[in-house]
Amino acid sequence: MAFIGLEAEKYDRIYQDRDLFRRIIGYFKNYKKKIIAITLLLTISSLIHAILPILITIAINSLEISTNIENFIIIILIMLSFNFLGFLINYFQQIKTSEAIGNVILDIRKDANNSVLNHDLSFFDQNPSGKIVSRINTDSQDFGRTMELLMEVISSCFVVVVFTIIMFFLNIFLSFIFMIIIPSFFIVAILFMKAARRRTILGQRAIASVNAFVKETYSGIQIAKTFSQEEKLFKEFEQVNNQSYKVNLKRAFLFNIIFPSLGIIQAFVLVLLIYFGGIDILKGTISIGNLNLFIQGTWLLTFPLFTIAAFWPQLQAGLASAERIFALIDTNPKVIQTDNIKPTKLKGKIEFKNLTFEYEEDKKVFENFSLTINPGESIAIVGHTGAGKSSLANLLARFYEFQAGDILIDDISIRQFDLSKYRKKIGIIPQTPFLWADTIENNIKYCCKNAEKEDITNALNQTGGAEWIEDLPNGLETYIRERGSLLSMGQRQLTVFSRVLLENPSILILDEATASIDPFTETRIQEALEKIMKGRTSIIIAHRLWTIRHVDRIIVLDHGKIVEEGNHQALISKGGIYANLYNTYFRHQSLDYIEKVRDL
Amino acid sequence: MAKLDKNFKKDYLVEFSIDGAHSFHIKNKKPSRWILAHILHGSNKIYISIVLVTTIIAAMLSSALMIVVGEAINSFILENDTSLLFYVILILSLGISAPLMRIGNFMLREILAQRLERDARKEFYINLLGKSQSFHDQQKIGDLMARTTNDVRMLNYLVSPALSLIIESFTSLIIPLIFILMFYPSQLVLVPSIFIFTFLIALRSYIKKIGPVTEKMRANFGEMNIILNESISGISLIKSTVQEAQEKHKYLMKIKAYRDAFVEQGRIQAKYIPILLLALMNTISLTHSIILFSHGSITVGQIIGYLGLLSQFRFPIFISFFVFSIIKLAGAGAKRLLEIMNKKTEIDENLEGKSKDITGNIKFENVSFCYPKSKNKILQNISFEIRSGETLALVGTTGSGKTTLTKLITRLYDVTNGKILIDGLDVRNYALKSLRSQVSYIEQDVFLFSNHIIDNISFGKKSSFEEVIKVAKLAQAHEFISSLPNGYQSEIGERGIQLSGGERQRIALARAFLVDPRILILDDSTSAIDSKTEDEIQKAINNIQKNRTTIIITHRLSQIRWADLIIVLKRGKIIAQGTHEYLIENSPEYRKIFIKKFDLDEEKLKTRGRI
Structure with a gap:
């Protein structure tokens, strides 16, 4: 329950x-x-x-x-x-x-x-x-x-x-005697429910701690084995297991008292019925059949009465x-749309105009934020955690509603677009790509059900080649398990890249992975990214050194404000906030770092 | 460590067992026999006998009550007013002693039920502790958990309520019959007997029909959860690709299937024939008793007593249909538990294996490997050699065989062909314990116990606080641990602090420093977001490589670049091996990584590579 x-x-x-x-x-x-x-x-x-x-x-x-x-x-x-x-x-x-x-x-x-x-x-x-x-x-x-x-x-x-x-x-008198059963049943049932509730919670807690402990053992079994500490685990297990036994036994005891208690009430009422009914029979004021009905009633009504009481x-x-x-x-x-303009093709001009946005009241992410992105331009957004990088992407995707100002796409307010038609023109690649428990093929053509095999191979070839898919047990037909867990993080990203290419959006929003990716797959991702950025407005929340070196413009965000912008070389030589940011987040990705790592 | 339990034959060699702990499973034993062994174990036997006896007595008391009620009414008809008090006292004592008897009975059966749960879980747990690592590698934790929690719990429900209700039902079917035979004309037993017979047949067919439907409902419900969970996890994808309609439809199909199963279940339940049988029996036995009455063979009081006895049949009729589903579930649960417990663990201990200190030279000679019962070669013709103190970096995409390769060294799996030599001796010629105690393995997702940090570091070796600090410093973990509010006493886990992947890795490294193995295998997949953390991870890894043979599976170019030997794996084969300088010149795949990532041209790279 x-x-x-x-x-x-x-x-x-x-x-x-x-x-x-x-x-x-x-x-x-x-x-x-x-x-x-x-x-x-x-x-x-x-x-x-x-x-x-x-x-x-x-x-x-x-x-x-x-x-x-x-x-x-x-x-x-x-x-x-x-x-x-x-x-x-x-x-x-x-x-x-x-x-x-x-x-x-x-x-x-x-x-x-x-x-x-x-x-x-x-x-x-x-x-x-x-x-x-x-x-x-x-x-x-x-x-x-x-x-x-x-x-x-x-x-x-x-x-x-x-x-x-x-x-x-x-018989009115016997009926009143019989009626004793009703309040007594209710009292017992209610008292029982209260106690049962408490004991049940305790019991569930005890069993939950056993489960938690066992789960931990199974997860850490390798460590326990490597260091030969099985006995230590067993002793702790014995403790929680015994505790659960005791607590749950108490709970079970309580649950088992209820029906016998009702039985005792029944017995008392039965005895009263026999006594007074017996006197009535002796006096001849009640027939045997009628008394029998009362007696039968004590058995027949037990279950209905308990059902009602409980x-x-x-x-x-x-x-x-x-x-x-x-x-x-x-x-x-x-998120509400105010009009239903259905865009057929977007040029990809984006303009944030005096935008104000907050997830929670009085915790403003942007206040009077303005930024214009030209059609076909590629932008990298960098900044510390909480600077508002992902919020920009979320707002563009219409995942959240902003509070003031406006976002204009091709000079039309984003609110005026038909939500679903607009979203079809936006390609989004989140930091942790989500894949369905399905085949790779179905995952790639998730947005475009009618895509031909040829289109899929095409999309794959553009994103660094289909070679890695051939390594999988069933190629494109490989079932990749929940969230694509059969694939590495990098492979999952490649799959998502292909999906987005197939969707062919006018605007691309990419939240780059921070997870580590094997060097071979990473090379492919870089090739894929080059192709996918071409010809469309791209907004990339950048975590990779390679990316910030390859975009048209870098926007440095800090607490919801643009503090610097320009390309990598120019910003580095400026020696300002970006240069600092580079030293904090990107330095270790440089070739220089690799060469000097021994001297740390 | 591996003690040999008396109960185990040689092929049941396990890595861990508890002296004196009972183990009931014997190879290929049936679930029912295993459960029975548990139920009948030790003092349980006494409890069971008491439960059986009290169940019978309680049923007898209830039946006797009916007969006495009938006799009381008889005596009232005969206007025997002196007997009134006698019957009142008798009925009260019978009426109260039956429930009291039941309370005691229920308590005992609960003890049995809870004990069964506790003991079965304990047996299962010990058994799993004793299984080899290669066994555990193949298990899903979720699956083992389901067995330890749900399947074990089912055994509890099996005893209480299922089995005890069956016993109770059985006695409340049989005892009234016996009482009828004892106190009333024996032909009155005819109708109830026919009833019991037809009831059992009807019940059997009902159970057969309802089982699959209940199963279908459970399966549908599971699928409903899976679909919903998945679509909520992927909600931003659904929204950005505008696939809401499709997802709604997917779910709709499932809930419709569930509805259909639900209605089907209702139909089958509606057709529960025993209810009709019971009603008919009541009418027919009434008729029968009236006929006997008209012949003068019984009294009115006896008719009432007789009908009272028959009213006890109500109980088995209304509870039996849910009891049997529990029995089925418990049987399936026990089967699943035994399935795991009876699995042979694949350690092939060489009893004449040598125990000796190793220096850490590793040599693979033409090693190939496929998983047991599979023909798919995970590794093919792997040959390489690293000397004591050197570092080997394994590079390749997911599924190229990197992790499997490392597992062969400590014999978590045995090679299919070829051999692996450590200090010139085949790993199969080492005593397993000696081999494994000198090789440490830091896995990809570092596991830490929900415990204090200090306990996690000193898990493998009891050490002084000073020692722990010393190794934490070497592993670059001291700084962040000290900055925690409770320092080394901080609790890790759900109720404690959450550590990042890099921090967990450094705690695991500290643990390894403490044990100081000759060979360390490091599956490193962490990524540092900022350069400062990266500096620390690099320093820690550099430190641990000193004076020991290290095999590192990593994505870090900085670690790959400086390894003494780099092996590039692809689909289980070595496609290139050598030092960084060698590979830059000779391996196009390897070279491409650097060219692409750092926008170099080939000439420049070659000169840089020689630095």
């Missing part, structure tokens, strides 16, 4: 229960016919459930009057037909229920996923992917389970109510799940 992770998160609005129910009902409304059918079927099946014991009562009562078999035949036949009817109705009700709930979960998941995929990146910065996934998949599942449970509770309520009415009809906390958990999903669906994306 959803005990852990209930802590409120940032975008959670507090929904009124009323609003929540309205939303939930809204989803079920689409299946109105099914819901009506289910309600009807549930009512009938509960009535049958309650009527069967009454038929038995009638049968037993009539035993006192006559022993003639024929008198019973009708009752028996009715019972038999009710047996079949009850099963049949239950059958249809269950099918309709699972159809309705299955479809509602489907709709909720669809809505949540659509809403998530429409968000801009600021949403994903605030919400770790694990949480989003668990909201969409797990919370909806929990919610569905609560709905199934709700059906059970409703039918249990029907049974209890019908049964209670009949009991009061038969439902409240489960309903709360289910509502919390629903709230989390609705909150996800209801968050509005921040």
Whole structure:
């Protein structure tokens, strides 16, 4: 059950229960016919459930009057037909229920996923992917389970109510005695839930620490073996494992008390019924069949009553799940387009005009930032961490919304473009390239499904050649695992380069890798970069010495401001901020450094 | 270190075991037998007998209660008012003692269940500690984790609730029958017996149908998670290539499949025949008892008692269908655990192997290698030689065989053809322990324990604080460690401090300085963003190379350039080897790196290369 992770998160609005129910009902409304059918079927099946014991009562009562078999035949036949009817109705009700709930979960998941995929990146910065996934998949599942449970509770309520009415009809005093069972069940159930919750959390923590320890052992096994320290690990393992045993045993003990406790309550009520019912029988004020109904009631109603008693906390958990999903669906994306100009081709002129931008309130990344980039120009952006390099790229890609000023592409405000048509004209290569768990081929043609094999080889040839792909077990068909983990970082970049070439964007944004890449692949990347920059506006967040030497212009950023610009030679000889930056970030990539490394 | 456990035969030679720790798995043993061995181990046997006895007694008490209720009603009909108090006391004591008996019973079965989890995990853990490194290299941590957590936990659920509920169900089916035979006309046993028989058949077919659907739902749910996770990880790619619609569709297909499985499950559950059987049995046995009543063979009280006994069948009917899925899962879990535990670890210890101090000359003679059960040659005809104290740099793209080559030296794998000589002696002629203790390996992603920095450095050798500082200084780690708030006592890991790749590497280097191996294999893939950090890494690596043979897999041109021998690997073959100067002149591939990276022309490079 959803005990852990209930802590409120940032975008959670507090929904009124009323609003929540309205939303939930809204989803079920689409299946109105099914819901009506289910309600009807549930009512009938509960009535049958309650009527069967009454038929038995009638049968037993009539035993006192006559022993003639024929008198019973009708009752028996009715019972038999009710047996079949009850099963049949239950059958249809269950099918309709699972159809309705299955479809509602489907709709909720669809809505949540659509809403998530429409968000801009600021949403994903605030919400770790694990949480989003668990909201969409797990919370909806929990919610569905609560709905199934709700059906059970409703039918249990029907049974209890019908049964209670009949009991009061038969004997008011015994009914009151019987009623003792209801509050006692609720008290036990609620007390139990509270304690269980605490113990469960403790139990989960204990097992989590075992898991963490074991995971660490498996990750560090090589070190342990190299230094022969297995025994040390084992001793620590023994400790956490035993601790988990103790804590979880306590939890289990508690869980096992609940049903016997209910049994004890049952026994007391039974004894009271026998005592007072017995007196009534002796006095002749109650028939045997009627007393039997009360006695049977103590067994028959145990389960429905427990279901009802235990439902409240489960309903709360289910509502919390629903709230989390609705909150996800209801968050509005921040990036908005004001017009829908569909660019066919961009020249690639970029102008930042008095731009102001912040990720979080009052933490301005840019204030009055201005920069013009000419069509076809290649720009390297350098600067310390936090200077605003990636923010420039993020804004150009429309991943985030800026607060003031404007960005003009070919002299048109970036906000006026149709978002998806505009993005198709922008090629983005992030620092850690993302690849799908698919073949290399499908990864390259991710943006252009209809690309021919020829186009792909073409793109590959332009980016340093397809030779490295031939080294892979199945060439282009090689399945490269999650995030492309079969490939080295450099190979992943080459793949992404090919993808971008196939997309043929007007503007290229490249966040250069800082990861180390083997020299052979790096040579290829350099060749690929030369080709890919040609003929398009390129903005490169540079980490490589080679790159800053090969661009048209270097922009030195510091705290959201341009402090120097020019080409490598000119800036170096100027001996200013760039020269300093060079010494901090690029010096060790020079040939000079390699030659002198021995003298460090 | 390798102690030989009494329980193991020779082919179960392991690298580590605990004296006195029980190990139940025997080669090719069935999961069920293994679980049984665990359940019946030691004092568990006593607990089990108590559980069995109390389950039966509790069921008997419940059944007796029904009969007494019937008798009480009988005596009321006979207007025997003196018996009222007697029956009240009897019913109260029976009614309370059954649940009390169950509490004790449940506690004991929980002890058994939790013990099984604890002991199975312990056995599995010890077994894995004892496996060789080559075994661990082939395992995915996620997979081992799933086994240690979920599969082991399933064993717990197997005992409680699954097996104990089955026992309980079984007794609440059988005991009422026995009571019917004991107290009522024996023909009354007929209807319930037929019921039990048909119930078992219906249950069997139900389980067969529901199993695959539940499995399908689980699989679908897993795929839903994978797809969603992936599309969120790749969200900026999706957005920049405008593929939202496609991703939405991909997910939609999966959740539709899940919905279909969910509905299918609902259909099967709706068709759970035992519910109908139970209802029919109630009606028919009522009829049967009324017939007997009309013949005068039983009383009204007995009819009530009889119906009460039959009401106990409700329990097995409503719990059996989820119990069996647990049993199935637990069986599969045990199988997965045994699968790992029974895997033979591939150490081929040479019992006559020599233990001797090495100086560190390494020679590869025509070495080829393919992984066991694979024909694909990872390394082909590798020959080279480095002398004690020299540095070898391995260069090549991912998958060219660099890492595999280094693993052959400490016999994490054995060569397929050719041989590797250390100080002129084949590595297979060394005692494994002697060989490995003199060769250290610093892997690509340096692993550090979630522990204090000082413990991590001195992991392999207990040392004084002074010694630790000394090696940390040599590894250029002292400065950044001292700048941490808690210095050497800082805790590393999720709850402690996060270290960068370069910092982790330097801690690993400090660890290696402390152990001072003759041969060091350094898989170096770190990258320094700034030049100052690079200076420190360079100094640390320079220091560790002094006075020992070093094999370095690196992307650092500065380390490659100064190595005594550079080997360029491509698809498992050496395409060039020699010093930097030699390769600049003779290897076009190697030369191209420098030309491209530094915009040199060939003539200039050749003269520079000779500096």
